[in-house]
């Protein structure tokens with residue numbers, strides 16, 4: 296794991312501990328993953344349930360779409376773990392069977408249908424890959440520091456490619472959920488931008504291209520970052536980190552936890568692990584654990600963050 300002191304903010308205003316309002320006091324870096332930051336941005340109350348309240352409030356049952364996503368991600372990771380001569384499409388059924396997560400499905404019929412669908416996705420996806428091409432990393436943990444936060448996360452894949460300027464690293468994220476992903480999704484992904492920021496420093500080569508590989512359709516949504524756009528993502532991540540630190544400090548001074556971490560009810564509540572604990576969110580109709588499979592035909596688990 297590599298740690299790098301803030302370089303993203305060269306040429307842009309660099310938020311730092313002196314801007315937190317605790318002059319003279321050394322601040323600890325906020326340790327986080329992209330999903331931890333995302334949880335707060337989606338709903339501060341959900342963040343509190345997941346990362347602050349202890350013991351952690353009870354979660355709902357496992358989601359089938361998470362099981363499906365995790366199964367596919369692990370099978371792909373293990374495919375790259377095979378010797379090159381064994382990386383054929385014929386290896387897929389054995390790999391998927393070995394990594395299949397059974398939780399959350401409505402019944403055996405739905406689970407079997409999902410398994411067959413996942414086999415088809417993997418077969419189609421691997422048809423387009425050169426087994427001899429070694430990625431720089433597969434489910435690789437990358438990490439970096441700024442003046443405010445220390446983040447780490449697991450990138451699905453980091454490819455070694457040759458761009459116009461020479462060798463480069465490319466962040467690849469597998470998607471198994473909704474269709475219709477586009478360049479805006481790749482551009483707006485905080486996780487992918489943070490991975491690119493860290494990977495450039497770890498592998499000591501440019502890393503500005505990020506790609507979402509949608510396995511059900513084979514579509515690839517990509518974006519070419521610039522140093523400035525990566526710096527903006529890092530800066531926004533720092534803003535969120537500062538908000539979280541401020542909320543946690545408020546809580547530590549005896550504030551009402553529900554006010555320090557307000558609920559943000561919305562469409563996500565039906566899919567929230569803590570819906571049964573959350574007064575505001577429980578007004579939203581619950582989703583069945585298997586509903587994500589029927590709605591989107593896939594899952595999002597195991598992706599960036």
Ligand code: SF4
Nearest residue numbers: 338341564567573576
């Ligand atoms: S149920 Fe909704 S409002 Fe409550 S924590 Fe979850 S996302 Fe937030």
